[in-house]
Amino acid sequence: MENVTLYLFAILIFFAPLPEVFPQTQSPMKKTENKEVQRKKLYQLLGRLPDRERPITAELISTEEKDGVIIEQLMLDINGQELVPAYFSKPKNASDQLPVVLFNHSHFGQYEVGKNEFVKGRKEMQSPPYAFALAKEGYAGLCIDSWGFGERSGRAELDIFKEMIWQGQVLFGMMVYDNLRALDYLVSRDDIDQDRIATMGMSMGSTMAWWLAALDERIKVCVDLNCLTDFHTLMEQGDLWLHGIYYYVPDLLNHFTTSSINALISPRPHLGLAGEFDPLTHMEGLKIIDKNLQKVYEKDGAPDAWQLNIYPVAHEETAEMRKDILQFLRDWL
Numbered sequence: 638m639e640n641v642t643l644y645l646f647a648i649l650i651f652f653a654p655l656p657e658v659f660p661q662t663q664s665p666m667k668k669t670e671n672k673e674v675q676r677k678k679l680y681q682l683l684g685r686l687p688d689r690e691r692p693i694t695a696e697l698i699s700t701e702e703k704d705g706v707i708i709e710q711l712m713l714d715i716n717g718q719e720l721v722p723a724y725f726s727k728p729k730n731a732s733d734q735l736p737v738v739l740f741n742h743s744h745f746g747q748y749e750v751g752k753n754e755f756v757k758g759r760k761e762m763q764s765p766p767y768a769f770a771l772a773k774e775g776y777a778g779l780c781i782d783s784w785g786f787g788e789r790s791g792r793a794e795l796d797i798f799k800e801m802i803w804q805g806q807v808l809f810g811m812m813v814y815d816n817l818r819a820l821d822y823l824v825s826r827d828d829i830d831q832d833r834i835a836t837m838g839m840s841m842g843s844t845m846a847w848w849l850a851a852l853d854e855r856i857k858v859c860v861d862l863n864c865l866t867d868f869h870t871l872m873e874q875g876d877l878w879l880h881g882i883y884y885y886v887p888d889l890l891n892h893f894t895t896s897s898i899n900a901l902i903s904p905r906p907h908l909g910l911a912g913e914f915d916p917l918t919h920m921e922g923l924k925i926i927d928k929n930l931q932k933v934y935e936k937d938g939a940p941d942a943w944q945l946n947i948y949p950v951a952h953e954e955t956a957e958m959r960k961d962i963l964q965f966l967r968d969w970l
Contacts, residue, residue, distance in 0.1 A: 672901050676852055679893060679901070682886055683810025684801070687716050693822050704765075705729045706772040708756060713781065715818035716811070722788040723819065724752050726768040727777040727828065734830040736970050737777040737823055739856070740767055741816065741838030741845035742786065744881055748794070751787020755780035761952070762839060763959040774963060776970070777829060781819050783812050783841075784883075798882045808883045809848075816849055824855065833857060835970050837962070839954060840864050840917070844884065851901035858970045859907045860962055863915055863952050865945075867895045867922025879917055895922070896929035903930070904939035906969035910958050912950040923947070942969070 670678075680686075698710040709725040727735055742754040743761075750759060755778065758766035771778045782789045785797050798808045816836075824831045835858035836846045843864035850859035868890060871877060899907070907930075911918045927945045934943040946961055 675897070675901055679898065680852055682807075682889055682892065683813055684807030684887075685805040686810055686814045687718070689814075689817070691717055693818060693825070695822060702729060704769055706769050708768065713819065713822060715822065716815055719789065721781050721815055721819070722752065723779060723781040724756050724768065725777065725779050726756070726772055728772045728775060731775070731777075731828070735775065735777040735828060736833035736835070737779065737829050738767075738771050738966070738970075739816065739820055739823065739834065739836040739849070740771075740778050740780040741836065741842030741849075742780055742783065743839045743843075744786075744841035744883075746881075748786050748790040751782040751790065752780045753787060762954040763956055767837075770959070770963065774966065776835075776966070779819060779823055781815060783815070783845075784808060795882055807886055809886050812845065812883065813848055813852070816845060817853060820849070820853060820855060831855070833970055835860065835966060838862065840952065841881070841883070847899055847902065847907070850905065850907065851898045854905070857905055858966065859902055859905065860910070860965060861908070862910045862954060862958065862962070863912060864917055865895070865899070865909045865911060865923065865926060866918045867925050869894065870919045870922030870925065874919055874921075876916065876919070896926050899926065899930055900933045903933045904937035904942055906939075906942040906965070907944070908962065908965045909945045910961065911945070911947055912952060913947055914949070914951045917952055920947075 694714040696712040698712055701708045705728065707727050707729050711723040711725055713721040713723050715721050740755050742751055743759070745759070745761065754762070754766070756766055756768045758764055768778055785792060785794045801808050801811060820834070823829050823834065834856050836849050836856050837860035838846045839862040841864065843861035846859055846861045847865065850856045866880070911923055913920065923945065930943045931940070934940050944965070948955060948958060
């Protein structure tokens with residue numbers, strides 16, 4: 638526990654805000670740099686990453702039909718360092734190319750769960766699990782085990798973080814890389830409509846969703862559930878300890894705010910959902926992000942494409958949230 642405390646203290650010092658240069662009231666987007674330049678800068682902050690062009694291979698481990706849904710269990714070679722287990726789902730009777738949702742699993746300190754959240758669900762989320770909820774709507778889905786989770790669990794998250802730092806890598810960067818390559822895999826499939834791709838997730842999966850959508854314009858719709866956290870507000874409230882070690886990207890706040898990262902998604906549709914009593918997403922920070930993104934989407938000519946819904950709950954998905962998510966996907970995907 639002492640080591641974790643020291644690490645978080647070091648991160649707190651390292652990420653101290655620079656108000657005289659990058660105040661909270663700063664514009665969500667530097668006027669002198671276009672979004673493509675910003676995306677390249679954001680990607681470069683993610684550490685030493687494998688080649689984005691390295692070949693991808695996928696092995697089909699098994700195929701199962703359940704409740705009218707085809708579930709493929711896959712083993713993906715996407716990073717050259719360790720194989721990545723995944724679930725792919727689609728409606729049983731689908732014949733045409735399908736819209737697809739790249740689903741990002743959550744954390745909750747439950748490392749054994751990982752991608753199983755997608756097909757088996759979890760108590761913090763509604764039923765049915767998203768593999769089945771999405772298939773019922775006519776969507777395919779893909780979810781991979783992130784570093785240290787599911788079939789990739791067994792090593793402590795903090796140990797993975799430390800080892801990667803020594804090698805010039807960033808844990809969150811490697812997580813983002815795997816999901817971007819998972820997207821590359823998706824667009825290679827004959828049963829996927831490349832023009833209708835969404836990403837979504839809850840908690841850690843929420844953060845992954847808006848990072849992915851910010852970095853890759855192939856993602857047409859973004860839904861983030863319960864983790865649209867304003868970094869500066871998190872520091873001001875003294876709550877850095879609430880987020881896992883994976884969350885922290887070196888040098889990030891010298892270049893970006895939460896708002897400026899999410900501004901890279903505009904004008905593509907983006908739904909944020911948050912709990913009023915969720916300690917991970919302070920209301921003060923949500924107001925800052927909402928105000929900034931309203932301006933960005935207005936400027937980009939898509940004022941209706943950004944939505945932030947607040948619910949009187951904590952860190953969980955409610956039936957109302959599930960209903961709103963599925964409706965947003967129907968409207969925009």
